[in-house]
Amino acid sequence: MTTTSNTPAGRAAPISAESGTSSLTGAVAVISGAPVPHPTMARTFAAMMAREFRVLGRNLPSTFTRSIIQPLLWVFVFTYVMPKIGAASLFEAGGGYPGAAGGAGGTTFSTILLPGLMASMLLMQGITATTFPLVMEFSWQRTIEDRALAPVPLNVLAIQKITAGAVQAFLGALIVIPIVLFVHAAGQTPHAHVTNWALLALILVAASLLTAALGLLLGTLMDPRKMQMLFAAILLPATMLGCVFYPWSALHHIRWLQIAVLFNPMVYISEGLRAVLTPEVGHLAMWAVLLVLVGGAVLIGYLGSEAFSRRVLNQRVAELSWVRAGLGNIQHRKMLLRLVDD
Amino acid sequence: MVDEVGTYRTEQAACGGEGTGARADASGAMSADDAVGVPPDASLSELLAIAARTMGAFRWHTAQGTGISPAGLDVLRVLASRGGLKSSEVVARGWSTPGRVTSVVDTLVRDGLVERRRNEVDRRVVRLYLTDRGSRKLAEAGAIIGPKWRDACNYVAREDEPVVRRFLTDTIERFNELIRKERGTRPPPTARDRRPAEELPRSGAAIRAEDLRKTYTTSRGDVQAVRGISLEVATGEFFGLLGPNGAGKSTTIGMLTTLIVPTGGRAWVAGTDVMANPVGVKRRIGVVPQNNTLDMQLSVSENLEFRSRFFGLGRREAARRAEQLLVAFGLTDRRRAMATDLSGGQARRLMIARALVHKPDVLFLDEPTAGLDPQTRVNLWDTLHALHAEGQTILLTTHYMEEAEALCDRVAVVDHGEVLASGTVDDLKQGAGADTVITVRYEGGVPRELDTLSALESRPGVSKIEADGDQVRVFAREPDGVLGELVTAGARAGLTVRDAAQLKPSLETVFLTLTGREYRE
Numbered sequence: 001m002t003t004t005s006n007t008p009a010g011r012a013a014p015i016s017a018e019s020g021t022s023s024l025t026g027a028v029a030v031i032s033g034a035p036v037p038h039p040t041m042a043r044t045f046a047a048m049m050a051r052e053f054r055v056l057g058r059n060l061p062s063t064f065t066r067s068i069i070q071p072l073l074w075v076f077v078f079t080y081v082m083p084k085i086g087a088a089s090l091f092e093a094g095g096g097y098p099g100a101a102g103g104a105g106g107t108t109f110s111t112i113l114l115p116g117l118m119a120s121m122l123l124m125q126g127i128t129a130t131t132f133p134l135v136m137e138f139s140w141q142r143t144i145e146d147r148a149l150a151p152v153p154l155n156v157l158a159i160q161k162i163t164a165g166a167v168q169a170f171l172g173a174l175i176v177i178p179i180v181l182f183v184h185a186a187g188q189t190p191h192a193h194v195t196n197w198a199l200l201a202l203i204l205v206a207a208s209l210l211t212a213a214l215g216l217l218l219g220t221l222m223d224p225r226k227m228q229m230l231f232a233a234i235l236l237p238a239t240m241l242g243c244v245f246y247p248w249s250a251l252h253h254i255r256w257l258q259i260a261v262l263f264n265p266m267v268y269i270s271e272g273l274r275a276v277l278t279p280e281v282g283h284l285a286m287w288a289v290l291l292v293l294v295g296g297a298v299l300i301g302y303l304g305s306e307a308f309s310r311r312v313l314n315q316r317v318a319e320l321s322w323v324r325a326g327l328g329n330i331q332h333r334k335m336l337l338r339l340v341d342d
Numbered sequence: 343m344v345d346e347v348g349t350y351r352t353e354q355a356a357c358g359g360e361g362t363g364a365r366a367d368a369s370g371a372m373s374a375d376d377a378v379g380v381p382p383d384a385s386l387s388e389l390l391a392i393a394a395r396t397m398g399a400f401r402w403h404t405a406q407g408t409g410i411s412p413a414g415l416d417v418l419r420v421l422a423s424r425g426g427l428k429s430s431e432v433v434a435r436g437w438s439t440p441g442r443v444t445s446v447v448d449t450l451v452r453d454g455l456v457e458r459r460r461n462e463v464d465r466r467v468v469r470l471y472l473t474d475r476g477s478r479k480l481a482e483a484g485a486i487i488g489p490k491w492r493d494a495c496n497y498v499a500r501e502d503e504p505v506v507r508r509f510l511t512d513t514i515e516r517f518n519e520l521i522r523k524e525r526g527t528r529p530p531p532t533a534r535d536r537r538p539a540e541e542l543p544r545s546g547a548a549i550r551a552e553d554l555r556k557t558y559t560t561s562r563g564d565v566q567a568v569r570g571i572s573l574e575v576a577t578g579e580f581f582g583l584l585g586p587n588g589a590g591k592s593t594t595i596g597m598l599t600t601l602i603v604p605t606g607g608r609a610w611v612a613g614t615d616v617m618a619n620p621v622g623v624k625r626r627i628g629v630v631p632q633n634n635t636l637d638m639q640l641s642v643s644e645n646l647e648f649r650s651r652f653f654g655l656g657r658r659e660a661a662r663r664a665e666q667l668l669v670a671f672g673l674t675d676r677r678r679a680m681a682t683d684l685s686g687g688q689a690r691r692l693m694i695a696r697a698l699v700h701k702p703d704v705l706f707l708d709e710p711t712a713g714l715d716p717q718t719r720v721n722l723w724d725t726l727h728a729l730h731a732e733g734q735t736i737l738l739t740t741h742y743m744e745e746a747e748a749l750c751d752r753v754a755v756v757d758h759g760e761v762l763a764s765g766t767v768d769d770l771k772q773g774a775g776a777d778t779v780i781t782v783r784y785e786g787g788v789p790r791e792l793d794t795l796s797a798l799e800s801r802p803g804v805s806k807i808e809a810d811g812d813q814v815r816v817f818a819r820e821p822d823g824v825l826g827e828l829v830t831a832g833a834r835a836g837l838t839v840r841d842a843a844q845l846k847p848s849l850e851t852v853f854l855t856l857t858g859r860e861y862r863e
Contacts, residue, residue, distance in 0.1 A: 037650075039654035044653070044654065050651065142631075142635060146635040151621055151625040
């Protein structure tokens, strides 16, 4: 016997002429010693969530660091550095924010930033927590097959992925709160007071689910080679034009933009949080916010789960045409077309 | 102390015992009643003794019937357990007492029961092939095909079946009960917990596919990946889908494992309709795909634990199951390693272990040894042999001829999405490729000496001659001298022989005969 790094499988006891039986000591355990499983949808779902939390826990330091840096820097620059160097007046020079209670000092920028950054984090976390793993799972090794073989329907698997992403988005949004509350220059305290906690919870949960559902849809349709586009084409525009740094009502100066941004789901998240956290700043009507967040979560969740199931089952189409034609991008385009056709 | 191995051996013994049950009267070694009557209050050790006794009687009787030494029978039984009464092979390397093995093997070889070949890959490995005579002897002796006690009853003579069945079920039931009692674990599973045997078709087929089709629609028109494959794999069988890359093997596995939706035909796995109830199928199958689909975010043991929990085991049960599998697959020293850090062979082993967490009725393996070094591959074969010997139903795809030949009870040769032929490896060779294939390639075309070729054609034992471009291919049952004649014919015509090959009857020649194409791996 040579000493190779790959020790022979199951060779705890080699085949022996004495015993006259086959090897693999443990093969016994493998078959006859196996417990009888009782898979139920709930158990499988719970086990999958447990797996997510195990991974999340393991990556906690890096995940935490990654998610805290962006809001921290935004807040530091805009509510500490800028006021200190006198640049804060730039914001007020424009006439301040309309709808702001015109009390002494007007609305601080941190008041605007609190709901805005929470919304930004929701989107960022919801999408990255869902899209990135999914794109990896769908790419060359197709580890998605592993999960797809679990004894649940594929759309349950999709819902599980949305749930896992939503949990991360939710936690991400909570991280923002202490940062905004404590990091600012003197006089820049945010004015937040919550009157309706239930509504806040509803908005947070619906927004988390919406962003995670968007993440699932993107992760399913995204060409892995176009991953950089996620930031340039989706996350950055959605954030910059998502009423993170200004309230929607302030956009009345640029009427076309005010209407255009209504197509950005991010706006409803920012404005929804603004309405419950900092109600003194003008905000979108609550019915519109709830309609888009709840309706969107359901609609995008449905589309995402459908697309996901199809991608799991149809992937070979793409692979085949991809190999045959050698045209990588066709894969992506065709997938979209197929979704539309069906 | 009775551990799992103990259980296993006992089952083996019990299995051997059925032969005794069948023949005890004839042998006179013990009465049939002795063999089948399990005292209701027998202790575990008593049961073990009974099993050992029946086992001994079995050996004695069979030895008497065949004239093979009992020691030789031990080896034959190993051989039989590894491949049934077909062209079995066994890797003798791992045997612990070389002296004994040598003498036993020598006896068997001298008796013409076994043929010995050295492995081309590893010179330390000796492979033994059960010859026709060996098969006949075994069959005559009424030996048991394998220690697959679950199926053992099928192989016993009709009239004895009820007796043997009773013996086996009684013994095994009692063993399980006693072991459970000794360990103080859970109560025996209720009828509801048992694997859904009643759902299986009457035929007992673990897999049945009827005219399964898959057509992919692409921008370049439709691609028929699978054009109507029908299969039937019996419970406990080791079945191989053999074909070159792109033959439609993986697509077929994909359809049987619910990951690809067929465009035509139907299929049942473990008695469950693949399309109507994919979740039901997923509960009953274990799949080892071609790619490494391990969860890279998790450690080795976590991969097993979470998979167990996906299949409904509790947290503690899952940990226990993971530990069992780590031991069985020799991965205990890697349990904390991340799945990313495993070598190719370790990863493959972990994937197989992971596919077995929930005791699947059918294990699917898609090209399990692709990309592994020869040593690792042979080791993996051992593992698969052992699983099969335990009664695991396995469907494997491979593009390695020797792999199919080494492992499978039955093989379906697949190419371009169709089954070209299926049967035992021996059947296939008899049916389609009994000929040795001699191929000679000449520099500058086939010699014009048609008379030579026609002389060859009329030669006894030559069944077919194909001239194509610069090469001539002769299919011959008696190949002696053919190669020489082809070379001389070339020399007479002033042509240099560029390449000459003689293929003994194998799956490769089967493929060649069936398709007229070289087997492209």
